[in-house]
Amino acid sequence: MTERENWIELEKQYFLPTSKRLPITLVRGEGTRVWDLDGREYLDFVAGIAAVSLGHCHPEVVGAIERQSRELMHTSNYYYTIPQVKLAKLLCDSSGLDKVFFCNSGAEAVEGLLKIARKWGKEKRDGAFEIIVAEDAFHGRTLATVTAAGNEKYRAPFTPLVEGFVRVPFNDVPAIKKATTGKTAAVLLEPLQGEGGVNVPDDDYLPQVRAWCDEAGILLLLDEVQTGVGRTGKLFAHQHYGIEPDAMAIAKALGGGFPIGAFLAKDHCAVLGPGEHGTTFGGNALACEVGHTVLKYMLGHDLPGQVAKKGEYFERKLHSLADRHPMVTEVRGKGLIWALELDRPVAEEMMGACSEEGLLVNNVKPTALRFIPPLTVSEEEIDGAIEIVDRVLARFEAGGPK
Numbered sequence: 001m002t003e004r005e006n007w008i009e010l011e012k013q014y015f016l017p018t019s020k021r022l023p024i025t026l027v028r029g030e031g032t033r034v035w036d037l038d039g040r041e042y043l044d045f046v047a048g049i050a051a052v053s054l055g056h057c058h059p060e061v062v063g064a065i066e067r068q069s070r071e072l073m074h075t076s077n078y079y080y081t082i083p084q085v086k087l088a089k090l091l092c093d094s095s096g097l098d099k100v101f102f103c104n105s106g107a108e109a110v111e112g113l114l115k116i117a118r119k120w121g122k123e124k125r126d127g128a129f130e131i132i133v134a135e136d137a138f139h140g141r142t143l144a145t146v147t148a149a150g151n152e153k154y155r156a157p158f159t160p161l162v163e164g165f166v167r168v169p170f171n172d173v174p175a176i177k178k179a180t181t182g183k184t185a186a187v188l189l190e191p192l193q194g195e196g197g198v199n200v201p202d203d204d205y206l207p208q209v210r211a212w213c214d215e216a217g218i219l220l221l222l223d224e225v226q227t228g229v230g231r232t233g234k235l236f237a238h239q240h241y242g243i244e245p246d247a248m249a250i251a252k253a254l255g256g257g258f259p260i261g262a263f264l265a266k267d268h269c270a271v272l273g274p275g276e277h278g279t280t281f282g283g284n285a286l287a288c289e290v291g292h293t294v295l296k297y298m299l300g301h302d303l304p305g306q307v308a309k310k311g312e313y314f315e316r317k318l319h320s321l322a323d324r325h326p327m328v329t330e331v332r333g334k335g336l337i338w339a340l341e342l343d344r345p346v347a348e349e350m351m352g353a354c355s356e357e358g359l360l361v362n363n364v365k366p367t368a369l370r371f372i373p374p375l376t377v378s379e380e381e382i383d384g385a386i387e388i389v390d391r392v393l394a395r396f397e398a399g400g401p402k
């Protein structure tokens with residue numbers, strides 16, 4: 001029995017079968033590359049689902065972990081710690097929001113937004129509690145966040161669900177207006193839907209939703225867990241549209257691969273008071289020191305600006321693939337989050353074929369492949385990924401993967 005079979009078998013024996021995994025056991029990473037047990041090298045255009053923002057094992061991230069883990073890792077929120085306060089200030093200063101709460105994941109961050117909406121509605125809008133959400137949205141896997149999500153498959157096994165979510169099509173302002181009633185407390189949206197297929201709304205969508213929320217007197221909550229912290233070529237995706245949310249959730253890229261989440265709110269809706277929210281691990285000194293290091297590095301190196309430039313390069317290359325391959329029907333994305341839409345439901349097979357050629361990508365829909373490399377990816381690495389996808393597409397067009 002080889003080592004690889006061993007780990008895969010053990011996983012099957014002991015781990016809940018919730019993840020559909022590729023038969024690859026990864027043991028090492030550096031920059032945009034990862035290596036498996038057999039020493040095979042892969043270009044990583046999944047990047048831990050958009051989380052490994054500075055590339056694998058970035059020296060600054062490793063340094064922060066080494067430094068802080070020797071000083072102080074975790075204290076609980078009964079006390080002040082310096083990394084937490086430093087990161088809180090940097091996040092508020094760079095986002096224009098006023099108050100922050102730290103947690104450990106994206107779903108927890110969105111839960112925070114939902115609690116803000118509920119309490120704000122109770123206090124400031126006559127008991128309003130409904131939250132308008134979008135079809136094809138993804139907000140995490142807790143009971144409330146799967147209820148908020150667009151995917152019926154994620155919800156159906158867990159009924160009865162959390163009350164008070166109203167679903168409308170994404171990129172449809174009239175639908176939001178029509179769904180707004182005296183019971184509406186907030187609209188919750190991703191600025192660009194990641195897991196739902198990399199769906200980019202029209203340029204005037206968020207500005208119009210913002211204007212409507214102001215007119216109706218309801219909150220605009222943005223889930224920037226995937227789009228935030230540099231991914232789209234701005235520090236936060238809503239900055240493309242010249243608007244600000246009342247509150248937003250972030251996570252993935254903030255930790256550079258280390259788990260951390262946060263939600264931020266403007267003062268007027270920062271309604272959670274003493275004892276109304278809490279966490280044991282959230283905001284621990286180690287995660288906050290890492291988050292602070294990642295954010296400072298991003299701002300100091302204008303990573304969002306670089307992402308915008310590299311994104312244009314990537315976009316051109318993806319369009320040239322689409323020009324050569326009729327199987328590609330659409331290229332969509334922004335910054336360094338892109339999807340290729342295919343004319344047939346073979347994204348999962350293509351993901352497997354790409355991995356065999358040394359490229360990690362993933363299938364966000366049966367017909368769509370997603371690319372979310374580290375924000376530090378180079379043009380040469382983009383070229384490498386494009387070459388592999390080019391070959392794999394040619395094979396599929398020639399009548400099959402083998």
Ligand SMILES: *Cc1c(COP(=O)(O)O)cnc(C)c1O
Pocket residue numbers: 104105106107108110138139140141190194195223224225226227251252
């Ligand atoms: C990944 C994601 C989440 C959930 O984050 P977890 O860390 O997996 O809980 C929520 N919202 C969006 C938009 C995401 O992409």
